[in-house]
Amino acid sequence: MGVENSSLAVGLGEIKISRLPTDILVAYGLGSCVGVGMYDPIAHVAGLLHAVLPEHLNHGENSAKYVDTGIMELVAGLEKNGAIRSRLTVRIAGGAHMLNAPGFKQALNIGERNTAAALATLAALNFRLAAQDCGGNLGRTVRLYVATGRMTVRAMGNPERDL
């Protein structure tokens, strides 16, 4: 056996950045939350954001909780670790509509709003999206492998697949 990989959980409203090839950044069970993964293949640095709500309204609060400020913080953190913005591969996953039942307002579709906020923020920062797996009604676990930059998505009862 070679060196063991270690999974680094990225919790609600968190950002994890790593340059350790054995690390796997994992956002478990993303529902309406959005996971934004960025990877610099030259500097071998990866970062994953697990954002909860679309826009940052309340200053002074944890910025990684929000899609818009979270993406900016993710980019800044990667740059601090040697990443170059133009080299970053950007992928997003999550934003499911979890409360798709009669009697609940469609306005509560936070997942769709989170996805829209991610696309808008990335476009404003001139990022091109390499891949996305957003929407639907199922939660997802997202993994970003620091060694290769491979990003995968797995829904309940399904195998892990590359994004």
Next chain:
Amino acid sequence: MSEATENFDEHLRSLLEVMAQDGVHRAAEGFSGMMGKKVTVSQPRARLMPFTELPYALGGPESEAVGIYLQMQGQMSGQVMLALPYTKALELVDLLMEAPTGTTQQLGSLERSALAEVGNITTSFFLNAIAASSGLDVRPSPPAVIVDMIGAIVDIIVATSGGVREKILLIEAEFVCEGRSVEANFWMIPDPATLEVFSRQRLNDGR
């Protein structure tokens, strides 16, 4: 973050705990009525938990679970979730269908509607107990049944209440019927305005 949320302190926790424990016992009564069999509940434990730790309460964020979700409306508003590990939900369906444990292998629409009914009955009794002790009127919305990873189920609560730092009241209970037991969690998340009412009530009580 509102002041009421900040005030979700120990006194409030104990007030909510008393209400919720009574609520869980009433939920068991409702469950008994539905089953036509005696259902008892083990001494429920209540604790206050930050949202961020909630995914770890039922076996970790990726573990498969069933959530039965309702919103409270009226003078008291907020959210209630009855959460069960997936395998326990299958056993609960067996219990409801009077089938041997292990019969139910997956949750189709019939099984989901049976679980929704359990959520409906238990949470209605639960909320009635809380309404009675607080003197506040409350109506539950129709239940939604969600089968997914626990993290995704928690997202519903977090996204609806808009918080990550806020805490929720977690009540762990075990329902026992004819020697079979089903562990379940009730998550109760009153809206900030409702918390404020609860805090005022505490002052009026002179506690």
